[in-house]
Amino acid sequence: MNTAIPYQDITIVYYALAAVLLPFAAFLVNICLPGKRNSVSGWVSTLAILISVVLSATVFAQVWNKPQLHVQQLWFTIGATKLYAGVLLNNLSVLMLLLVSLIALPVHIYSTAYMKYDESYKRYFTYLSLFCFSMLALVVVDNLILFYAFWELVGFSSYLLIGFWFTKTKAMQANKKAFIMNRIGDVGLLMAIMILFSVFHTFDIEKILAWVNLSQHASNGWLSPNANGWIVPGISYQLPAIWQYIAVGGIFLAVAAKSAQFPLHTWLPDAMEGPTSVSALIHAATMVAAGVFLLGRVYPLFNTAELNILAVIGCFTAFMAATIALTQNDLKRILAYSTISQLGYMTMAMGIGAYSSSLFHLVTHAFFKCLLFLVAGIVIHQMQHIKEENDLDIDPQNILHMGGLRKKLPLTFIAAVIGAVALIGLPLTSGYLSKDGILVQAFEWSDGKSLIYRLIPVGALVTSLLTAFYVARLIVKVFFGEFRLQKANPHIKIHCGDGGWQYTLPLGLLAVYCIFPWFSLNPFIYEHAWVLNGFNISDYLERINIYHTIIPVGITILNVFVIYFAYAIYVKRNSYTFPQTGLLFKLSYHEWYIDKIYNSIIVQPVLAISRSASWVDKNIIDGFINLLKNTVLILSNITAWIDKYIIDGLLHLLTSITLGIGNFARNFQSGKIQYYLFSMLAIILAVFIWFLI
Amino acid sequence: MITMNDFLIVSAALFCIGLFMLVSKRNAIQILIGIELMLNAAILNLVAFGKFDRFANGGQMFALFAIVLAAATTAVALAIILNVYRRYKTIDPAKVDKLRD
Numbered sequence: 001m002n003t004a005i006p007y008q009d010i011t012i013v014y015y016a017l018a019a020v021l022l023p024f025a026a027f028l029v030n031i032c033l034p035g036k037r038n039s040v041s042g043w044v045s046t047l048a049i050l051i052s053v054v055l056s057a058t059v060f061a062q063v064w065n066k067p068q069l070h071v072q073q074l075w076f077t078i079g080a081t082k083l084y085a086g087v088l089l090n091n092l093s094v095l096m097l098l099l100v101s102l103i104a105l106p107v108h109i110y111s112t113a114y115m116k117y118d119e120s121y122k123r124y125f126t127y128l129s130l131f132c133f134s135m136l137a138l139v140v141v142d143n144l145i146l147f148y149a150f151w152e153l154v155g156f157s158s159y160l161l162i163g164f165w166f167t168k169t170k171a172m173q174a175n176k177k178a179f180i181m182n183r184i185g186d187v188g189l190l191m192a193i194m195i196l197f198s199v200f201h202t203f204d205i206e207k208i209l210a211w212v213n214l215s216q217h218a219s220n221g222w223l224s225p226n227a228n229g230w231i232v233p234g235i236s237y238q239l240p241a242i243w244q245y246i247a248v249g250g251i252f253l254a255v256a257a258k259s260a261q262f263p264l265h266t267w268l269p270d271a272m273e274g275p276t277s278v279s280a281l282i283h284a285a286t287m288v289a290a291g292v293f294l295l296g297r298v299y300p301l302f303n304t305a306e307l308n309i310l311a312v313i314g315c316f317t318a319f320m321a322a323t324i325a326l327t328q329n330d331l332k333r334i335l336a337y338s339t340i341s342q343l344g345y346m347t348m349a350m351g352i353g354a355y356s357s358s359l360f361h362l363v364t365h366a367f368f369k370c371l372l373f374l375v376a377g378i379v380i381h382q383m384q385h386i387k388e389e390n391d392l393d394i395d396p397q398n399i400l401h402m403g404g405l406r407k408k409l410p411l412t413f414i415a416a417v418i419g420a421v422a423l424i425g426l427p428l429t430s431g432y433l434s435k436d437g438i439l440v441q442a443f444e445w446s447d448g449k450s451l452i453y454r455l456i457p458v459g460a461l462v463t464s465l466l467t468a469f470y471v472a473r474l475i476v477k478v479f480f481g482e483f484r485l486q487k488a489n490p491h492i493k494i495h496c497g498d499g500g501w502q503y504t505l506p507l508g509l510l511a512v513y514c515i516f517p518w519f520s521l522n523p524f525i526y527e528h529a530w531v532l533n534g535f536n537i538s539d540y541l542e543r544i545n546i547y548h549t550i551i552p553v554g555i556t557i558l559n560v561f562v563i564y565f566a567y568a569i570y571v572k573r574n575s576y577t578f579p580q581t582g583l584l585f586k587l588s589y590h591e592w593y594i595d596k597i598y599n600s601i602i603v604q605p606v607l608a609i610s611r612s613a614s615w616v617d618k619n620i621i622d623g624f625i626n627l628l629k630n631t632v633l634i635l636s637n638i639t640a641w642i643d644k645y646i647i648d649g650l651l652h653l654l655t656s657i658t659l660g661i662g663n664f665a666r667n668f669q670s671g672k673i674q675y676y677l678f679s680m681l682a683i684i685l686a687v688f689i690w691f692l693i
Numbered sequence: 694m695i696t697m698n699d700f701l702i703v704s705a706a707l708f709c710i711g712l713f714m715l716v717s718k719r720n721a722i723q724i725l726i727g728i729e730l731m732l733n734a735a736i737l738n739l740v741a742f743g744k745f746d747r748f749a750n751g752g753q754m755f756a757l758f759a760i761v762l763a764a765a766t767t768a769v770a771l772a773i774i775l776n777v778y779r780r781y782k783t784i785d786p787a788k789v790d791k792l793r794d
Contacts, residue, residue: 671790674724678716 012062013071013087016094019055019101020136022048027129030122037121042112045125049108049132052101060098063089070142070206081201088142088206091535092296092359096139096289099363102513103285103370104132106506110374111277113502114381124164124275131157131278135286139293143203144193147297151189151290155182155258158287162274174270181267185257188250189294195247196301199224199239209300216303248306251298252313259291259343262317266595268340272332276380279332280373283339284366292346292362299355311351311445315459318344320592322466326473327588331376331397334474337591338423339369341463345438348460354441356535361438363531364430364519368422371510375416378503379405379478382496386485390492394485399477401488406479411498413479415507420475422514424468424559427552430519435464436552437526443547461555468559472566480571526552700741707734721774721784725767732763 026048030041063069072086108128115124134153141147156179163175193203199222200208214231215223215238222244224237255261260268268288272279282288295310302310321340328334342365349358382405383396394401406413422431442457486492498504512518520529590596668679707730714727736756743752778784 673786673789674716674718681712681716 009069010071012059013069013089015055016059016087016089016097016140019052019059019097020133020140022052022055023104023129023133023136027126027133030126030129033122035122036119039121041122041125042108042115045129046105046108046112048129049101049104052132052136053098053105056094056098056101059089060094063094064091072142072204083145084143084204085146086142086204087140089140092293093139095359095363095531096293097136099366100132100135100139100285100289103366104281106374106509107277107281107284107370109502110280110377110506111275113500114277114377115275118275120164124161127157127160127164128278128281131161131281131286135290138290142205144196144205144208145203147205147294148186148189148193151254151258151294152186154287154290155179155186158182158271158282161278161282162271164274164278168273170270171273174267174273178267178271181264182257184264185254185291188253188257190250192247192250192254195239195243195250199237201225205297209298212300216300244303245306248302251294251301252306252310255291255295255347256313257291258294259288259347260317260340261291261344261347262313262320265317265321265340266591266598269333269336269591272330272336276332276373276377279336280370280377283336283373284370288339288343289362289366292343292350292358295347295350296355296359299350307351307353309351311348311456314344314346314348314351315456315463316344317341318348318463319459319466320344322463322470323588324591325470326466327585328591329398329400330395331380331399331402331474331478332373333397334399334470335369335372335376338372338467338470339365341467342369342423345435345460345463348442348456349438352442352445352456354438354445356532357434357437357441357526359535360519360529360531361434364422364434364514367510367513368419368429368431371415371419371507371514372423374503374506374510375412375419378409378412378499378507381499382409383485385496386492386494389495390489392485392489392492399474401485402478402483403481403485404479404483408483408494408496409479409498411504411507415511416475416479418511418514420471424471424563425464425555426559427556428516430514430516432552432556433516433520433526433529436555437529437532439464439555440526440547440551443551464555465558465562468562469566472563473570476567476570480567697741697745700737700744704734704737704741707731707737719785719787721777721786724786725770725774728770729763729767732759736760736763 023045026045029044033041033044068088068090070086070088072084075083075085077083108125111124111128115121118124131154134150134157138147138150138154141150159175159179159182162178163171165171166175196208197203200211201224202208211225211231212222215221215236221241222239223231224239225231226236230236252261253264257264257267268283271282274282318341321337321344325334325337325341328337342361346358346361346365349355349361379402380396383394383402386392387394387396418429422429425431425435439457439460442460446453446457483494486494519531520526526532587593711727711730711732711734714730715724718724718727736759739752739756739759741752743750743756746752774784777789781789783789
């Protein structure tokens with residue numbers, strides 16, 4: 001397969017491979033480095049990812065909007081099935097390659113300062129490099145087996161990083177939860193892979209998609225190709241529709257687990273227990289992006305009904321997470337729910353057919369969410385310092401203690417505002433371009449359908465306004481007003497600042513990427529964004545109707561209004577405060593009780609089952625074995641008694657008789673000659689007397 | 694007139710004295726003396742019987758022969774007693790019991 005590729009193209013493939021393998025090399029080097037806090041490890045990882053960025057950018061420039069590159073090598077053969085391992089570089093994978101490395105770079109730089117005083121500095125960078133390697137490899141591989149392997153590796157390395165502070169019980173719980181929830185998704189993906197292989201006899205994603213395309217043209221289901229690779233309608237084996245739904249459902253489960261969609265989203269807020277820089281990476285480009293990326297990779301597998309379900313779930317997730325984010329007080333938890341909400345947007349966009357908008361939103365979201373998390377990291381770090389210096393008993397992540405930090409952390413404040421504005425989607429930012437694209441297409445999609453379909457764009461619209469509100473609340477509570485901690489404890493001393501270049505440089509880099517010119521020269525018309533034009537799957541890029549004008553304008557006005565509303569409530573406090581006892585507040589504050597429901601309908605029954613199994617094991621199985629043991633013990637005791645007293649007794653009797661006789665005989669052998677003589681005399685006398693009488 | 698019975702009574706008395714010494718004495722030399730007494734009792738018997746049997750004086754001859762043999766055995770016995778004394782520093786036969794089992 002790789003014979004026909006010209007020299008220049010094969011060089012690009014090598015560049016891509018190098019970009020993927022460099023973090024792995026850093027991982028290996030870091031394992032071998034001595035010491036727990038070896039400061040070299042941070043620079044090894046950072047250097048590796050820096051070179052990866054350069055290589056990815058080169059690859060990106062060479063492949064974007066050009067024919068895709070697909071290089072394969074025979075991996076192994078089982079029976080008649082040949083398995084190829086290879087690299088597939090198309091628009092999607094090079095975009096992700098660049099995005100992942102570009103996000104990972106600031107996170108690495110930031111981490112060298114953020115984790116500086118941690119005891120396991122080296123272990124952190126070792127894991128971080130492994131994480132980056134898994135994700136980079138995930139985006140370039142061309143077959144489902146390798147994809148699955150790296151999918152698992154992403155899950156595993158995130159497990160390591162979420163539980164990085166493994167002495168904290170909460171961190172252990174969180175990484176266990178993340179891992180178990182991801183296992184559910186992994187099982188789904190594995191099922192889907194098996195079903196796909198049974199139909200198409202290959203793991204090659206490109207071939208599978210080609211055949212799916214062919215067979216969907218030929219008939220409604222998936223047709224199995226014959227030995228020559230032909231599909232003949234009516235003759236070829238057709239997969240029953242139910243299996244097709246199971247395969248797609250499996251993929252959806254995998255996406256839901258990795259990208260935190262509704263039924264499987266609860267691991268993501270808990271994953272905040274990891275270091276903040278890891279949260280930034282997980283939330284921006286690596287872990288959660290993997291799910292959306294999988295959707296993008298296998299998009300043609302979905303038929304209309306399945307896409308509709310996807311849209312509904314995405315929309316519901318977005319709405320639910322946004323409502324939860326409204327009332328949370330933990331800085332990182334708000335951002336986590338905002339991530340879930342934005343991922344819901346992406347899934348919904350996939351569902352309504354806005355394929356490229358979804359990926360565009362993935363890209364823009366990566367930058368501003370990473371930025372916001374790094375900001376959160378700095379704020380939490382400073383709060384932690386204040387806490388330790390003044391010996392206070394507070395949660396450094398609780399936004400209720402913060403306020404007025406804009407004067408103390410000016411650069412952080414600017415970065416935070418840029419990130420927040422991008423997340424809300426105000427004009428001139430990247431978020432505006434991507435989010436409005438999704439909203440416009442959602443309205444267009446629901447046009448001409450029944451009224452119930454209207455719920456999805458309306459839901460997305462409401463979610464967008466909720467986003468504006470909770471982001472404004474977050475920014476206002478953290479950066480505006482008075483410093484509440486100082487107000488409550490007037491005597492405390494506060495020393496804080498933005499930190500060194502390792503903090504400010506990543507913030508600057510990411511903040512720059514949140515602004516429009518990187519994505520579209522025209523800041524108000526999303527249709528001009530180059531990312532959107534890189535994907536040719538059905539999209540509504542023509543400005544065919546009024547939506548393209550009215551929705552962005554309308555949303556911007558509404559958003560500004562909502563932000564002012566939030567500002568008015570939280571800073572000026574001149575309007576009413578919200579009741580904190582209402583049903584809706586409780587629902588939101590307790591995260592829709594989803595964790596509690598899972599706990600009571602899944603975790604508790606499982607625990608109960610395992611407890612009863614343990615009881616059965618302990619009392620019945622062990623009891624039975626103990627009974628056996630006791631029986632054997634009693635039997636052997638009886639045998640031992642018989643052996644000791646009857647068999648041995650007989651022998652002892654024999655020996656003691658012999659001994660007695662011997663001893664009796666021995667008595668005569670006293671060694672005294674005269675005694676012998678005397679006895680001889682006595683015997684002779686006795687004999688004589690006997691004969692005489 | 695000394696009769697045959699007188700000889701035999703003296704001889705039996707001598708034998709009994711020798712036997713008593715043999716059994717009761719705590720000194721090997723004395724035991725040896727006992728043995729000699731018993732031997733002499735036997736020799737006395739021989740001589741006594743020889744007195745009444747004049748033919749070829751067989752009794753006297755045999756007695757002489759026995760006296761010589763007795764002397765030889767006494768010598769051997771004394772040598773043994775000497776060796777026993779060297780080894781055990783005692784000649785009490787009750788204490789020389791190394792051959793006991």
